[in-house]
Amino acid sequence: MVSQTEIVVLGAGIVGLCSALQLQRQGFEVTLIDRHSGPGRETSHGNAGLIQPDGFPPILFPRDWKTFASYATNQRNDCVYQFSALWKLAPALFKYWQMSRTSSAERIVAANLPLFTSCVEDHMEIAKEAGVKDSFRSSGWTRVFRNESNFEAYSKKIRALAGYGVNAEVLSPSELQELEPGVQIIAAGAVRLTDQLSLASPLKLSKAYFDLFLKNGGRFEVGDARTLVMKGPFQYAVRTERQNIESKHVVVCMGPWSGDLLKHFGIHLPMFVKRGYHIHFSTTDNVGLRHPTSDADGGYSLTPMDDGIRLNTGVEFAGRDSPSSNIQLARVIPLAREFFPLGDQREARPWVGSRPCLPDMLPLIGPSPKHPGLWFSFGHAHHGLTLAASTGRLLAEMMKGVTPFTDPTPYNLARFQ
Numbered sequence: 001m002v003s004q005t006e007i008v009v010l011g012a013g014i015v016g017l018c019s020a021l022q023l024q025r026q027g028f029e030v031t032l033i034d035r036h037s038g039p040g041r042e043t044s045h046g047n048a049g050l051i052q053p054d055g056f057p058p059i060l061f062p063r064d065w066k067t068f069a070s071y072a073t074n075q076r077n078d079c080v081y082q083f084s085a086l087w088k089l090a091p092a093l094f095k096y097w098q099m100s101r102t103s104s105a106e107r108i109v110a111a112n113l114p115l116f117t118s119c120v121e122d123h124m125e126i127a128k129e130a131g132v133k134d135s136f137r138s139s140g141w142t143r144v145f146r147n148e149s150n151f152e153a154y155s156k157k158i159r160a161l162a163g164y165g166v167n168a169e170v171l172s173p174s175e176l177q178e179l180e181p182g183v184q185i186i187a188a189g190a191v192r193l194t195d196q197l198s199l200a201s202p203l204k205l206s207k208a209y210f211d212l213f214l215k216n217g218g219r220f221e222v223g224d225a226r227t228l229v230m231k232g233p234f235q236y237a238v239r240t241e242r243q244n245i246e247s248k249h250v251v252v253c254m255g256p257w258s259g260d261l262l263k264h265f266g267i268h269l270p271m272f273v274k275r276g277y278h279i280h281f282s283t284t285d286n287v288g289l290r291h292p293t294s295d296a297d298g299g300y301s302l303t304p305m306d307d308g309i310r311l312n313t314g315v316e317f318a319g320r321d322s323p324s325s326n327i328q329l330a331r332v333i334p335l336a337r338e339f340f341p342l343g344d345q346r347e348a349r350p351w352v353g354s355r356p357c358l359p360d361m362l363p364l365i366g367p368s369p370k371h372p373g374l375w376f377s378f379g380h381a382h383h384g385l386t387l388a389a390s391t392g393r394l395l396a397e398m399m400k401g402v403t404p405f406t407d408p409t410p411y412n413l414a415r416f417q
């Protein structure tokens with residue numbers, strides 16, 4: 001059986017879902033395809049649930065030797081690497097290092113700002129339609145520091161961002177105690193980024209967006225996106241479990257798996273992943289965690305969620321499909337227990353996921369110049385949940401041919417070719 005659709009979106013993570021919804025808003029008929037039988041089951045499920053409008057400064061590869069050396073010893077909590085993966089990751093990491101100059105940082109901030117500035121509003125528009133506006137908690141995100149000089153340095157950095165509209169409160173240890181009575185370490189101080197929002201379940205958000213997509217007339221099919229073929233300009237076909245689907249346009253939103261498909265089209269990107277773990281804990285002594293809080297010097301974050309207190313780790317450089325490693329969690333769980341009265345660990349095995357990264361820490365949004373009708377939206381790295389509604393809007397405006405709300409040039413494929 002063959003069926004026709006205007007646009008196929010490959011990947012039903014938060015980026016694919018928001019792209020599909022924004023395309024519907026522009027009047028397109030959309031079919032969403034994923035290898036799983038439901039939406040949001042991969043990276044978009046396991047994250048820390050934060051919407052971070054202040055996340056526009058890029059997370060750069062360290063270029064000063066002192067910091068670099070501290071990473072090289074592989075003894076840090078916030079960032080570890082699997083030695084066996086390094087040779088494979090080396091070319092992409094070298095590009096990441098190259099693109100982490102101070103001059104690049106300014107360019108990346110300028111490119112990021114329009115997306116981050118509109119991220120809350122764009123989510124809210126979709127969330128309102130989906131009836132889940134209240135899922136976005138006005139929690140802020142509190143970063144607690146054990147070390148005085150790290151606290152001073154971070155406070156200074158955040159104060160410097162005030163000119164960009166970043167709102168933050170610097171908290172003394174007693175103010176932190178009032179905000180988060182369960183924190184049981186003697187902190188040097190804390191900084192609360194007040195504009196951040198958080199979710200109690202990123203998966204529930206994906207499901208609500210998915211229901212809206214179906215309600216708006218969208219179709220969902222289970223299938224392997226790697227069956228996609230280009231038969232000619234604006235002629236694509238992909239096989240699902242039920243049928244072959246033909247379309248004029250295809251959007252690749254496969255997060256960390258996007259590169260696998262693009263290779264079939266002769267597009268080789270310096271993509272890499274920053275893996276991260278989560279595990280849930282119950283609370284003890286009736287002390288609940290009130291807000292998302294990170295132990296900044298400990299290198300992990302805690303978010304109150306439906307499944308318990310979710311502990312998310314920082315970054316692990318490893319192959320996307322490499323076996324999980326216990327190293328980072330083994331380092332941070334004792335610190336977390338010292339930081340907050342955590343109860344039982346709720347799962348025997350942690351979840352592991354992969355932040356899809358490009359070396360300049362900007363997503364890839366736009367068309368393939370050599371494949372008319374093929375479009376991309378992936379590479380959202382640390383901020384896919386935050387940015388999905390806005391990058392979806394940008395993509396949909398480009399595909400519709402209306403003036404996009406921001407210049408799409410910084411996100412195009414040409415920067416890697």
Ligand SMILES: Cc1cc2nc3c(=O)[nH]c(=O)nc-3n(C[C@H](O)[C@H](O)[C@H](O)COP(=O)(O)OP(=O)(O)OC[C@H]3O[C@@H](n4cnc5c(N)ncnc54)[C@H](O)[C@@H]3O)c2cc1C
Pocket residue numbers: 010011012013014015016033034035036039040041042043044045046047048049050051052223224225226253254255256257274275276277278312313353354355356378379380381382383384385386387
């Ligand atoms: C530990 C951790 C914490 C994070 N915290 C935050 C946070 O607090 N805030 C924030 O904004 N971001 C956060 N992120 C980043 C964010 O989660 C990601 O950027 C985002 O989820 C990427 O979404 P995506 O839709 O591109 O990818 P995914 O959610 O991975 O979706 C890709 C989809 O493609 C599908 N797919 C793959 N291959 C195929 C195939 N062959 N055929 C069909 N379908 C296929 C998959 O099944 C999947 O559904 C975090 C990430 C991690 C790992």
